[in-house]
Amino acid sequence: MLSLKQETSKLICKNILKNSLNTSISSRIGVSVLNRRNYGTKEIIFAEEGRAKLANGVNTLAKAVSVTLGPKGRNVLIDNQYGLPKITKDGVTVAKSVALKDRFENLGARIVQDVAIKTNDYAGDGTTTATVLARAIFAEGLKNVQAGINPMDLRKGVQMAVTEVEIAQVGTISANNDKHIGNMLAEAMEKVGKDGVITIQEGKTMKDELVVTKGMRFNRQGFISSYFITDIKKQKCEFKNPLILISDQRISAIQDVIPALEIAAEIRSSSINGNVFNNDVENSLDKVELNMLGTCDTVTITKDETVFINGAGAKEEIQKRCDAIRELIANTDSEFEKKNLKERLAKLDGGVALIKVGAAVEEGIVPGGGTALLKASKVIDIVKKAIRVPIQTIVDNAGGEGAVESTPNDKYEPFSYGYDAYNNQYCDMINEGIIDPVKVVRSAIVDASGVASLLTTSECMIVEKPKKKTTPPPNPGMGGMGGMGGMY
Numbered sequence: 052m053l054s055l056k057q058e059t060s061k062l063i064c065k066n067i068l069k070n071s072l073n074t075s076i077s078s079r080i081g082v083s084v085l086n087r088r089n090y091g092t093k094e095i096i097f098a099e100e101g102r103a104k105l106a107n108g109v110n111t112l113a114k115a116v117s118v119t120l121g122p123k124g125r126n127v128l129i130d131n132q133y134g135l136p137k138i139t140k141d142g143v144t145v146a147k148s149v150a151l152k153d154r155f156e157n158l159g160a161r162i163v164q165d166v167a168i169k170t171n172d173y174a175g176d177g178t179t180t181a182t183v184l185a186r187a188i189f190a191e192g193l194k195n196v197q198a199g200i201n202p203m204d205l206r207k208g209v210q211m212a213v214t215e216v217e218i219a220q221v222g223t224i225s226a227n228n229d230k231h232i233g234n235m236l237a238e239a240m241e242k243v244g245k246d247g248v249i250t251i252q253e254g255k256t257m258k259d260e261l262v263v264t265k266g267m268r269f270n271r272q273g274f275i276s277s278y279f280i281t282d283i284k285k286q287k288c289e290f291k292n293p294l295i296l297i298s299d300q301r302i303s304a305i306q307d308v309i310p311a312l313e314i315a316a317e318i319r320s321s322s323i324n325g326n327v328f329n330n331d332v333e334n335s336l337d338k339v340e341l342n343m344l345g346t347c348d349t350v351t352i353t354k355d356e357t358v359f360i361n362g363a364g365a366k367e368e369i370q371k372r373c374d375a376i377r378e379l380i381a382n383t384d385s386e387f388e389k390k391n392l393k394e395r396l397a398k399l400d401g402g403v404a405l406i407k408v409g410a411a412v413e414e415g416i417v418p419g420g421g422t423a424l425l426k427a428s429k430v431i432d433i434v435k436k437a438i439r440v441p442i443q444t445i446v447d448n449a450g451g452e453g454a455v456e457s458t459p460n461d462k463y464e465p466f467s468y469g470y471d472a473y474n475n476q477y478c479d480m481i482n483e484g485i486i487d488p489v490k491v492v493r494s495a496i497v498d499a500s501g502v503a504s505l506l507t508t509s510e511c512m513i514v515e516k517p518k519k520k521t522t523p524p525p526n527p528g529m530g531g532m533g534g535m536g537g538m539y
Contacts, residue, residue, distance in 0.1 A: 108159030
């Protein structure tokens with residue numbers, strides 16, 4: 052028989068041996084034991100294991116999306132539980148359809164899905180390019196992190212490489228007519244002032260035109276209902292020579308107003324030659340007459356803003372109002388108030404410059420087919436490997452040697468020359484009509500690099516723990532059903 056002291060010593064030694072054995076096993080297994088934790092309904096992983104899971108998710112989604120890239124991109128067949136399967140070559144549609152079983156991998160996939168959706172919403176195209184770039188930049192980032200580079204320093208470097216200033220410089224060099232557009236912008240700024248409003252519109256001719264008109268834009272003041280929309284395609288309401296009622300009273304019923312257009316109380320009557328109606332007896336709404344209403348040549352209203360062009364206000368009244376605002380600016384100490392007053396003055400004293408763009412688009416054009424990014428890789432060192440991937444993918448999808456064609460060579464000179472994957476030849480991409488809008492290329496790089504650098508710096512991933520499916524116990528009352536035959 053062992054004494055109590057001997058039993059206690061034996062138990063302590065046993066526990067020490069058990070703990071030592073667990074530590075030894077953990078050190079041999081590595082991060083999968085040390086970096087995974089279960090906390091009730093949550094599951095958490097860290098560091099290399101977590102980033103590896105994210106990479107698997109990003110790669111799976113990007114692989115599905117990338118097969119659609121280019122003129123000879125392949126189709127993707129998507130199951131539809133409510134009908135026939137969908138066949139598509141649209142990158143954002145494919146991205147939205149991907150959902151992975153592994154929840155950690157699905158985190159990575161969902162982050163890149165967001166890149167595709169944002170690029171599509173902003174630029175209307177380039178979703179597949181953005182997805183391919185995100186995977187490539189993330190992969191290059193992981194290699195550097197594994198080699199000992201600080202993830203935060205890496206993220207800073209990637210962001211510096213794709214700042215809008217540098218991308219704008221690439222775009223200026225790239226687009227044939229960007230210098231011309233730049234001169235038009237400079238002329239427009241000179242005419243309306245630095246705080247004036249400049250809008251860009253698709254022209255009806257091949258020529259670019261600059262039209263400067265006196266007008267006012269009011270941000271965050273749009274239509275209150277989509278039923279006011281007159282142009283379904285552009286989601287805007289537009290009227291020629293409208294009658295304008297200005298009131299600081301709450302209009303709660305249609306009986307309160309005669310004209311159809313309601314605008315905010317901040318609109319100044321001097322710019323459109325109208326009376327302001329308020330709670331005063333002399334200026335109440337029931338006293339309104341036709342000659343009291345303001346007007347302008349055109350009013351364009353979206354859900355976010357209202358723009359009045361060529362208001363019929365008297366110049367003398369407008370000048371008086373401008374002088375009064377300048378006086379307020381001089382006498383106020385509030386920087387916030389001063390900023391708002393200067394903005395109001397710029398709108399009254401400036402105008403609206405309308406650039407009607409012909410052959411070009413909003414931010415210019417560059418050679419398509421991934422050529423512009425290939426050229427840019429010469430000057431953006433940090434991401435130069437990643438931005439060669441789109442043209443490599445396009446050529447691979449067309450059955451060519453992507454690794455060969457993604458290397459800059461003499462056949463890519465001058466700048467507009469590139470590889471036509473559809474016809475398997477080098478040509479002047481712009482002359483052949485193979486072009487990409489600068490806006491699409493720029494937003495693809497900016498969005499992709501942003502999310503890729505965030506993924507690279509992710510050190511902890513948290514997901515909901517899958518719930519175990521439990522089989523409900525049989526109904527206790529069902530056991531006697533076998534003898535129900537005797538009931539008949």
